[in-house]
Amino acid sequence: MSGERGADILVVDDNPDNLHLLTDMLAGQGYVVRPAASGQLALRAVVARSPDLILLDVKMPEMDGIQVCERLKADEGLRDIPVIFVSALDDTSDKLRSFAVGGVDYVVKPFAAEEVLARVDTHLALRDLQLRLEQRVAERTAELEEVSKRLKRSNEELQAFAYGVSHDLQEPLRMVSNYLHLLKQRYQGRLDKDADEFIGFAVDGAQRMSALIDGLLQFSRVETQGQPFVETDMETVLGESLINLRLMLEEHGGEVEHGPLPTVNADASQMVRLLQNLIGNALKFHGKQPPRVRIEAARQGDEWEFSVADNGIGIPPDQAKRIFSIFQRIHTRKAYPGMGIGLEVSRRIVERHGGRIWVNSEPGVGSTFHFTLLPADASA
Ligand code: ADP
Numbered sequence: 155m156s157g158e159r160g161a162d163i164l165v166v167d168d169n170p171d172n173l174h175l176l177t178d179m180l181a182g183q184g185y186v187v188r189p190a191a192s193g194q195l196a197l198r199a200v201v202a203r204s205p206d207l208i209l210l211d212v213k214m215p216e217m218d219g220i221q222v223c224e225r226l227k228a229d230e231g232l233r234d235i236p237v238i239f240v241s242a243l244d245d246t247s248d249k250l251r252s253f254a255v256g257g258v259d260y261v262v263k264p265f266a267a268e269e270v271l272a273r274v275d276t277h278l279a280l281r282d283l284q285l286r287l288e289q290r291v292a293e294r295t296a297e298l299e300e301v302s303k304r305l306k307r308s309n310e311e312l313q314a315f316a317y318g319v320s321h322d323l324q325e326p327l328r329m330v331s332n333y334l335h336l337l338k339q340r341y342q343g344r345l346d347k348d349a350d351e352f353i354g355f356a357v358d359g360a361q362r363m364s365a366l367i368d369g370l371l372q373f374s375r376v377e378t379q380g381q382p383f384v385e386t387d388m389e390t391v392l393g394e395s396l397i398n399l400r401l402m403l404e405e406h407g408g409e410v411e412h413g414p415l416p417t418v419n420a421d422a423s424q425m426v427r428l429l430q431n432l433i434g435n436a437l438k439f440h441g442k443q444p445p446r447v448r449i450e451a452a453r454q455g456d457e458w459e460f461s462v463a464d465n466g467i468g469i470p471p472d473q474a475k476r477i478f479s480i481f482q483r484i485h486t487r488k489a490y491p492g493m494g495i496g497l498e499v500s501r502r503i504v505e506r507h508g509g510r511i512w513v514n515s516e517p518g519v520g521s522t523f524h525f526t527l528l529p530a531d532a533s534a
Contacts, residue, residue: 193217
């Protein structure tokens with residue numbers, strides 16, 4: 155263990171002979187040794203300069219070794235210094251007390267020099283390993299923090315970019331759509347059949363692009379344009395979502411009912427978006443029966459679990475996770491219109507609020523989407 159030589163060892167003993175013996179023995183091995191003849195002097199020496207290890211006599215007048223050790227362990231800056239107790243008696247209760255107050259080892263007097271040296275070496279090596287490990291952990295943690303900061307930054311930049319691009323695309327697209335509609339109004343039936351069809355395709359394409367841009371705007375807004383969380387009444391939120399969905403409700407002859415809904419700690423407009431996405435899907439993916447949707451909330455421990463249940467076409471179990479990622483759909487756009495962005499946005503909203511979202515479904519019977527949120531009184 156030559157690597158430990160040069161380590162700073164504090165030897166504490168009220169008996170001058172013992173103090174000399176230990177000091178000389180350790181100094182002879184190349185350690186830097188500081189002697190202290192009492193508990194008080196030992197504490198002062200430790201505060202002046204923190205040693206790498208302490209050899210501490212148990213029995214001393216005024217302040218004994220056990221008390222010294224207790225003081226050291228109570229101090230955050232000193233508690234990691236290894237303490238080896240030295241005692242004249244091979245007394246089990248002394249040993250137990252020494253370990254109980256945090257000693258790492260115990261030497262009985264009279265001792266063989268080799269034994270003391272071996273124990274000192276071992277504990278210095280252990281301490282060295284522990285320090286190196288702590289340093290590695292600290293370095294790794296710092297590296298990880300840096301990487302996660304960079305990731306967060308680039309994610310934010312990407313979302314800001316998506317937001318900027320989607321936003322800037324809206325204006326020219328609106329112009330294309332408006333002129334296409336004008337073309338359709340003025341010239342439908344006045345050119346040939348092909349021309350009517352081409353205009354129809356172009357109008358349809360522009361509508362889809364507009365839906366895609368809307369979706370991308372929602373997607374990039376979740377983080378970049380999120381509002382602070384406030385007390386939000388989910389019944390009011392539901393009411394607003396249903397107003398936004400009234401055309402769809404009429405179109406599909408859908409019915410939405412709900413149980414009592416709580417107040418949560420949330421960004422209210424994102425809550426409207428969340429319910430609107432889930433209820434909108436429940437209406438859109440209906441089966442042969444007209445859509446019936448039920449929204450409920452139940453307290454589960456320290457969070458609220460919401461459910462949005464429908465009687466629609468259902469989702470095959472192997473697709474249940476995939477659909478929460480962007481652009482992931484099960485059906486063609488012809489069968490069911492959509493861009494595959496809504497559930498990704500919903501997931502991001504729920505996760506921004508510290509919750510989880512998942513679905514249980516039976517194909518042909520219906521789906522129930524679940525999500526959790528923190529109550530209004532929770533400190534988020
Ligand atoms: P979109 O509705 O635009 O396709 P979403 O991200 O909202 O995009 O949904 C992704 C896919 O998940 C849908 O295409 C559909 O296949 C499936 N899905 C979502 N909600 C339901 C539901 N209530 N019932 C059946 N399938 C659903």
